[in-house]
Amino acid sequence: MIVKRLVRPLFSAVFVFAAFAVTLCIRIIVSGAGRDRFIITDGIRPQKLPGVVNETLLTFAAVDLDDVSLRQNVEHLVYGDFRNAKTSLQRSFRSVGRNRLDTRPRSVRGGSVDLSSEEFRKLRLEFRRNLQIWWRRHRFDPDVMSNMVNILTSGRKYKYKYKTCAVVGNSGILLKSNLGDTIDAHEFIIRLNNARNGGFERFVGSKTSLSFMNSNILHLCSRRGGCYCHPYGQQVPIIMYISQPVHFLDYAVCNSSHSSPLMITDPQLDVLCARIVKYYSAKRFVMETGKPLEAWSLSHGGSEFHYSSGMQAVMLALGICEKVSIFGFGKSDSAKHHYHTNQKTELSLHDYQAEYDLYEDLVNNPEAVPFVSDKFKFPPVIIHR
Template sequence: MRPRTTARSELLAMLAFLLRGAAMNRSLHFAFLLLAVVAAVFSYRSIARRGLTLDPIQRLYDEENEALDAEAMNETLFLLAAQEPGAKELQRDVADLLSADLESIDLPDGRHRQISIWRRAVKPRYRSIWRRGVKPRNRFMFLARITFLARPEHPQHDQVLPDFQRLLSDWFHNRREFRPEVMSDLVDQIKRPIDLNNHYTDSGQRYPTCAVVGNSGILLKADHGDLIDSHHLVIRLNNARISGYRRHVGAKTSLSFINSNVLHDCALLDGCFCHPYGDFVPVVFYICQPAHFIEYMICNSTHKSPLLVTDGRFDALCARIVKYYSLKLFVEETGESPSTWGMYRDERWFHYSSGMQAVVLAVGICDKVSIFGFGKSPQVSHHYHTNQTKELSLHDYPAEYEFYRDLIERPQSIPFLKDAGVKVPTVVLYH
């Protein structure tokens, strides 16, 4: 066993490690290299403060068999996880939407309404053409368009644009303001509206017990229905069907958790029918595409129960946690530099799953969290209620399972969540 390296040798090893990673991945900016090197100097203090786990990354070796200290590796993973996948694309999309033109009109059939968002396609490659007096074929680029059955409750035409810009601006501002303490706000943001909707006393306390019901086909291998229904709050994902499966998945639904792609499909239906569990079951959703605030405005005006958007800061927290575990698992399995992670995953589309964010939500509003229907097994479908067999490539499910394992066994070691200032409740995973 090699003797423990000195602080100086660790710093040099960290620098060499990052430079080799930069050579393999030119997208790693020089400014980030400097930041990472400075961070390495203080790695012991920061690691002690965050309490990051060092297992199972005990020691990793580069091609010259020089040991890289586990603390430095964890610090590197921590810093890389803070670089959100697709951040530049998201910023560009939001800027396009906020500067775009919006039109809200009633269609000639008298029954439908259409909202369109577009921007002028004024790009450098067009300007030289225009100077020659030739107009490009497509002078406009549609960013979003939705046609839906009109209702009197829907926003007035002249209110759509200012309301859309306000909602999008507020969400994106929060999305860029990383603040893990947002976990402390979830009782006010989520639980209080649900309790008011159910005419419960606003106690300001967490739910005693919560069940998060995933959609994995492994649910059909056990009869957890009655156990699920015994919880004070039951969270279901993406409108998964329960009819015909109640022995396995239960019948009670207290909260529907969906992504905004599901909300988009709901907005196309009369009255934004997005409540298969009942008209008065609250819905929480997270934004997949910033243009989906249009769908939110359509649905929120007709929804009989609370329709709540997750805080952008909460989204950012979940994104960092999942990327950290994805990087960590990648290094453990391949032994490669974490800076090459983006070569194996399309960072533009990498995203946490709906189930992962629902679990983190439950951690913030419940004293005990039970997880059902998470995981996979041979001879079962990806979703218990569909024939889908393949997992979505934009999610890293094995990394998310590692996160759930840490929630159960050593929650104090979870990066970012440890800084949230909340007590992680007891978490139980049922297979």
């Protein structure tokens, strides 16, 4: 291209400016959920700019750091030989550690099961069948929220959404307000991880429609004769998410002993929750630190990072309710971590603050929540503090 001498200095200046702009754009990380973008510059806090969808952050959140090890774990559990005491699978059933609990086979009557017995053979077959079904569905589906109404239809002639639902968390902030009657006024009430409400009724209510828990709780219950896990009464159904695939053995042992339904969350919902929480956690990390996304894993437990039971219970409620009220989520320096325990600190594998960001979006800007199909219409959400 021939450029006249008089305009060459101007052209050079424009060229330099364009090159600088391209270089700057390469350093952009964009927030998809908030429809914002964040320019990351060395030593400078991220600047919030409107209007750009963050494909980088969405792509980052869609990567499951635990996918390979989870796949290997499932394969070992499905194809391993339980009778060989020297196998790693056998040791995993009898070990106690940070990631593996004491999951020795037990019977409904209590005590251990003979690994060579007919009783265990049947449990083994059921365990493998349930685990394989779960693993086949363990994939991402943006439409899973639209199917939630189908999972809680036991005893109901028609599939319909509940008019009002309360998800009751376990935060000690509940002790600051007498919300028990307000909670009990809801049509459907979800409680978490067997948090007892006896003696706390005026703060947390007395009614329970669904007990939501992680599988570690069922594992602890399975140690008892009859797999007793009913703090809210034996007629209250239980739904749990599988935090460790090996806990399908506890499910196989306990399922027949429960007079009320013992259900498992849709693994597609599990995958959706994992992506959403990772997204909000990574977004907050970038905003607060200005560090690259690659540094997020080191400060958030890597493959051990996980959503909380409360977060998934809220997501479940969004799919089965016309209006959702959230109680007992949040923290205060003057309140206990749990209203019913003396636990002092939060679990490091959760990013509760990121989850609170999600709840705020559910209240004020539900369209900002990523990974959920546009066909799903979020119900109104109220947070009671």
